[in-house]
Amino acid sequence: xxxxxxxxxxxxxxxxxxxxxxxxxxxxxxxxxxxxxxxxxxxxxxxxxxxxxxxxxxxxxxxxxxxxxxxxxxxxxxxxxxxxxxxxxxxxxxxxxxxxxxxxxxxxxxxxxxxxxxxxxxxxxxxxxxxxxxxxxxxxxxxxxxxxxxxxxxxxxxxxxxxxxxxxxxxxxxxxxxxxxxxxxxxxxxxxxxxxxxxxxxxxxxxxxxxxxxxxxxxxxxxxxxxxxxxxxxxxxxxxxxxxxxxxxxxxxxxxxxxxxxxxxxxxxxxxxxxxxxxxxxxxxxxxxxxxxxxxxxxxxxxxxxxxxxxxxxxxxxxxxxxxxxxxxxxxxxxxxx
Amino acid sequence: xxxxxxxxxxxxxxxxxxxxxxxxxxxxxxxxxxxxxxxxxxxxxxxxxxxxxxxxxxxxxxxxxxxxxxxxxxxxxxxxxxxxxxxxxxxxxxxxxxxxxxxxxxxxxxxxxxxxxxxxxxxxxxxxxxxxxxxxxxxxxxxxxxxxxxxxxxxxxxxxxxxxxxxxxxxxxxxxxxxxxxxxxxxxxxxxxxxxxxxxxxxxxxxxxxxxxxxxxxxxxxxxxxxxxxxxxxxxxxxxxxxxxxxxxxxxxxxxxxxxxxxxxxxxxxxxxxxxxxxxxxxxxxxxxxxxxxxxxxxxxxxxxxxxxxxxxxxxxxxxxxxxxxxxxxxxxxxxxx
Numbered sequence: 001x002x003x004x005x006x007x008x009x010x011x012x013x014x015x016x017x018x019x020x021x022x023x024x025x026x027x028x029x030x031x032x033x034x035x036x037x038x039x040x041x042x043x044x045x046x047x048x049x050x051x052x053x054x055x056x057x058x059x060x061x062x063x064x065x066x067x068x069x070x071x072x073x074x075x076x077x078x079x080x081x082x083x084x085x086x087x088x089x090x091x092x093x094x095x096x097x098x099x100x101x102x103x104x105x106x107x108x109x110x111x112x113x114x115x116x117x118x119x120x121x122x123x124x125x126x127x128x129x130x131x132x133x134x135x136x137x138x139x140x141x142x143x144x145x146x147x148x149x150x151x152x153x154x155x156x157x158x159x160x161x162x163x164x165x166x167x168x169x170x171x172x173x174x175x176x177x178x179x180x181x182x183x184x185x186x187x188x189x190x191x192x193x194x195x196x197x198x199x200x201x202x203x204x205x206x207x208x209x210x211x212x213x214x215x216x217x218x219x220x221x222x223x224x225x226x227x228x229x230x231x232x233x234x235x236x237x238x239x240x241x242x243x244x245x246x247x248x249x250x251x252x253x254x255x256x257x258x259x260x261x262x263x264x265x266x267x268x269x270x271x272x273x274x275x276x277x278x279x280x281x282x283x284x285x286x287x288x289x290x291x292x293x294x295x296x297x298x299x300x301x302x303x304x305x306x307x308x309x310x311x312x313x314x315x316x317x318x319x320x321x322x323x324x325x326x327x328x329x330x331x332x333x334x335x336x337x338x
Numbered sequence: 339x340x341x342x343x344x345x346x347x348x349x350x351x352x353x354x355x356x357x358x359x360x361x362x363x364x365x366x367x368x369x370x371x372x373x374x375x376x377x378x379x380x381x382x383x384x385x386x387x388x389x390x391x392x393x394x395x396x397x398x399x400x401x402x403x404x405x406x407x408x409x410x411x412x413x414x415x416x417x418x419x420x421x422x423x424x425x426x427x428x429x430x431x432x433x434x435x436x437x438x439x440x441x442x443x444x445x446x447x448x449x450x451x452x453x454x455x456x457x458x459x460x461x462x463x464x465x466x467x468x469x470x471x472x473x474x475x476x477x478x479x480x481x482x483x484x485x486x487x488x489x490x491x492x493x494x495x496x497x498x499x500x501x502x503x504x505x506x507x508x509x510x511x512x513x514x515x516x517x518x519x520x521x522x523x524x525x526x527x528x529x530x531x532x533x534x535x536x537x538x539x540x541x542x543x544x545x546x547x548x549x550x551x552x553x554x555x556x557x558x559x560x561x562x563x564x565x566x567x568x569x570x571x572x573x574x575x576x577x578x579x580x581x582x583x584x585x586x587x588x589x590x591x592x593x594x595x596x597x598x599x600x601x602x603x604x605x606x607x608x609x610x611x612x613x614x615x616x617x618x619x620x621x622x623x624x625x626x627x628x629x630x631x632x633x634x635x636x637x638x639x640x641x642x643x644x645x646x647x648x649x650x651x652x653x654x655x656x657x658x659x660x661x662x663x664x665x666x667x668x669x670x671x672x673x674x675x676x
Contacts, residue, residue, distance in 0.1 A: 024418050027363040030451065031441035034526035039486065050482060052432055052533055053563055053586035057616045059492060065485035066503060071526040073437065080362050094390055097470045099411065103369035113368065131470040132435045134529040136483055144388060145474055147403035148377065154397060165404060188372035188409040191472040195390055225391055248391040278395045 025116050026080035035211055036128065036204030037071030040138065072204035073098075073132040074125040074212075077112070083119025083338045084331070086215050086239055090115075090124050091205070093221025093247070095146055095193045097131030098124040100220065104316045105182035105189070111315045114324045119338070123212055127223070128204040130191050143192035152183065155312035156269050156276065173269055175309040177317035186316065198225070205230045213237035216336060218327070220244045221312065224283070232257045240334055242327055245270065245312050247279055249286030256293045261334045263298040265326070267310030267317075270301070276312075300326065363454050364418035373549055374466065374542030375409030378476065410542035411436075411470040412463040412550075415450070421457025421676045422669070424553050424577055428453075428462050429543070431559025431585070433484055433531045435469030436462040438558065442654045443520035443527070449653045452662045457676070461550055465561070466542040468529050477538075481530035490521065493650035494607050494614065511607055515647040515655035524654065536563070543568045551575035554674060556665070558582045559650065562621070570595045578672055580665055583608065583650050585617055587624030594631045599672045601636040603664070605648030605655075608639070614650075638664065 045063040052059060075098065076087075090112065092100040101112040101124055115122050126133040149163035152170065157178045162171035172180055205226055209215065217238050219227030224246020231238040232254040241262045250258075264287060270276045287297045302310050307322060314323045331337055383401040390397060413436065414425075428450065430438040439450040439462055453460050464471040487501035490508065495516045500509035510518055543564055547553065555576050557565030562584020569576040570592040579600045588596075602625060608614045625635045640648050645660060652661045669675055 025365045025368060027365065030363060031447065032437055033441055033445070034437075034523065037526060039522075042485070050533060052482075052531075053560060054536055055620075056563075056586040057613055057620070059613060061482070061484070061488060063483070063485060065487055067483065067485055068522070068525045068528065075440070097472075099370055099372075099470050102413070103371055107371070109369065126470065131472075132437050132464065132527075132529070134435075134527070136530070137481070143475070144390075144399070145401070145405065146399070147380070147401060147405055149403055150399060184406070185372065187406045188375060189470075189472070190406065191470070192474070193390075195388060198392055222391060225394075248394040275395055275397060282393075282395070 023117055025077075025113065027077055027116075028080045029078045030076060032073065032075040032132075034071045034073050034133070036207035037069055039066050040069055041066055067136065067138075069136045069138055070128050070200045070204060071133060072125060072128045072201075072208060073134075074123050074208055076121070076123045076212075077116055078121045079116055079119055081119055082121060084115070084121065084216070085336050085338060087212055088115055088120040088122050089208070089212070089215050089217045090122060091217065091219045091223035091226060092125075092127065092130075093223055095144070095190050097126045097189070097191055099131070099189050101315055104179065104320065105186040106179035106316075106318070107182075110320060111324050114321060118328055123208075123215075125208060127226070128201040129194060129197050133204075139194045140196040141194060143194050145192050146190055148184070148187055151187070154275070156267070156273055157183065157311050159269075160274065173309065176311060177309040177319050178311045178313060179316070179318055186313070202226055202229050202233075206233055209234050209237050214239050216240040216242070216331065218242040218244065219246065220315070221247045224248060225250055228258075228286070229254075231260065231262075235259060240331065240336060242330070243283075244314065246283050249283050252286060252289055255286070255290045255295065258290045258293070258295045261296050261298075262287075262290070263300060263327075263330050265300045265314075265323075266302065267312065267314050268303050268308055298330065300330075302326070361455055363415075363451065365415055365454075366418045367416045368414060370411065370413040370470075372409045372411050372471070374545035375407055377404050378407050379404055405474065405476075407474045407476055408466050408538045408542060409471060410463060410466045410539075410546060411472075412461050412546055414459070414461045414550075415454055416459045417454055417457055419457055420459060422453070422459065422554070423674050423676060425550055426453055426458040426460045427546070427550070427553050427555045428460060429555065429557045429561035429564060430463075430465065430468075431561055433482070433528050435464045435527070435529055437469070437527050439653055442517065442658065443524040444517035444654075444656070445520075448658060449662050452659060456666055461546075461553075463546060465564070466539040467532060467535050471542075477532045478534040479532060481532050483530050484528055486522070486525055489525070489651075492613070494605070494611055495521065495649050497607075498612065511647065513647040514649060515657050516649045516651060517654070517656055524651070540564055540567050540571075544571055547572050547575050552577050554578040554580070554669065556580040556582065557584065558653070559585045562586060563588055566596075566624070567592075569598065569600075573597060578669065578674060580668070581621075582652065584621050587621050590624060590627055593624070593628045593633065596628045596631070596633045599634050599636075600625075600628070601638060601665075601668050603638045603652075603661075604640065605650065605652050606641050606646055636668065638668075640664070
């Protein structure tokens with residue numbers, strides 16, 4: 001029994017999760033900014049009298065005039081002891097915000113803290129329209145709100161048909177790494193999204209890259225196509241691109257620009273899932289064009305490395321540090337770690 | 339000339355702004371979480387097929403089912419060398435997010451970094467409905483979007499009638515401390531707000547306080563009434579309340595609960611401004627009731643301390659560190675600093 005406990009402790013001490021919980025984070029600076037967007041004019045609307053707080057003093061608000069729209073938000077954490085050679089930008093997926101990379105739904109540290117503790121100056125952003133970026137009623141179409149069960153199957157916690165409102169009846173993929181007890185907590189991170197705003201999102205990301213890069217960009221899910229498109233537009237500034245389960249490719253007619261190292265990473269069950277199999281093939285076809293044009297793209301299916309059970313939200317999975325280790329090793333292999 | 343430069347440098351070294359820019363921030367931990375909210379049921383809606391990314395693979399989304407609504411978001415920064423005896427919670431005003439307290443629109447450090455560098459464990463939050471808290475289409479009424487010029491006068495950068503689209507023609511109060519060159523940058527921080535959601539916002543704040551307090555709560559503007567109401571509901575957990583230009587009071591029938599030290603702070607021109615004069619009087623009447631019930635409330639008009647030119651957004655004003663010094667000194671006076 002004592003030997004087993006000691007072995008367990010030795011394992012914990014060696015694991016990144018243990019290191020994450022104990023080492024302080026030393027920052028030479030931290031802060032935030034909004035970037036991008038544009039001014040638009042609204043005319044012909046009636047002046048409103050608004051009581052902003054019940055029982056408060058009414059204020060006249062003239063809705064006509066100039067409005068700030070389509071900016072994005074970024075928060076930066078600059079480490080005292082840099083080991084990453086370039087800033088690392090973390091871009092979240094659809095219907096989510098930068099909180100994706102912060103503390104995981106189960107309360108343990110996520111990739112933001114991992115990369116800070118590995119010496120990366122890190123920029124955590126909220127895409128145009130999401131989170132602290134703000135939003136306006138000037139976007140086309142209606143925003144999409146996801147019901148509680150939707151990501152359970154779409155993000156591959158369980159196979160199609162596995163969601164159940166009753167926690168005890170929910171089915172998962174075997175050995176799934178997502179912290180299923182924290183699924184409801186994960187769903188608190190959700191924000192509405194439009195499906196008509198990609199161009200404005202990419203425009204704001206380009207302004208972010210122009211402000212803080214050269215850099216490494218790590219993208220997830222919806223931000224996959226944003227990462228590819230911004231790298232196509234700013235190949236001199238995006239020095240490496242890590243695409244974690246990109247949900248769509250970039251522009252097939254612009255692949256010649258992509259000469260920076262790129263890695264595409266998929267979790268478990270991506271090949272066989274009815275929807276993810278198609279998504280993966282679309283991205284694979286795009287990656288083929290990048291390679292044919294002389295580009296340098298690695299594809300990592302985590303199960304091929306013996307890392308099983310990862311969902312679409314691998315930065316929140318129980319073994320997220322193990323997945324981050326794969327990324328850190330890839331970055332080191334590209335000469336991007338001191 | 340040399341003497342003048344040396345004198346200038348001596349002034350810089352002694353100033354909090356200089357200290358802020360040089361000292362590293364040492365954190366024993368940082369992270370975030372969502373808290374509060376509830377689940378609601380939506381029924382009778384048609385299933386939609388949504389292409390989330392142009393050119394992507396369509397997904398069927400059944401909008402019927404259970405939705406997570408009304409949660410809030412908090413980010414925490416826990417300092418290695420604590421000097422504040424309790425955690426400090428920073429609550430932003432209406433139409434804004436936690437970004438209020440981060441880097442100021444002119445790019446210099448704000449109150450978050452100030453209080454971290456003064457040894458406070460700090461919780462920066464986005465109220466229910468704002469920023470990373472997310473929002474849903476279940477709130478009553480329409481969201482309010484502010485045109486570019488609206489806060490210029492309403493937040494007392496300049497007097498009524500002083501806004502002009504042309505930067506060169508904008509008028510300010512004499513000696514105003516707001517960084518007027520960064521006004522457009524400030525407006526990028528804005529997010530929509532509803533005026534019907536106060537009860538849900540307060541409910542989420544109470545859950546935040548139940549999770550992380552006993553604590554000191556610092557509120558601004560719209561969060562003024564939230565701070566008073568949460569302190570009324572949790573007088574055992576809110577150990578001190580700093581109300582920076584509260585836009586409305588708490589509940590007059592619950593003042594007997596407020597025995598913790600409270601300070602209400604106003605900037606320049608608040609007494610004479612047509613709208614702020616009324617707001618200030620409403621809060622003053624409430625404070626009178628708190629005092630009559632045995633409560634302990636200080637009121638600070640910054641001009642009475644010789645601190646002139648502060649706007650409603652004093653945490654973004656050029657002398658924001660000077661205003662924070664007033665708060666820090668008040669906290670020390672209440673025995674809340676080691």
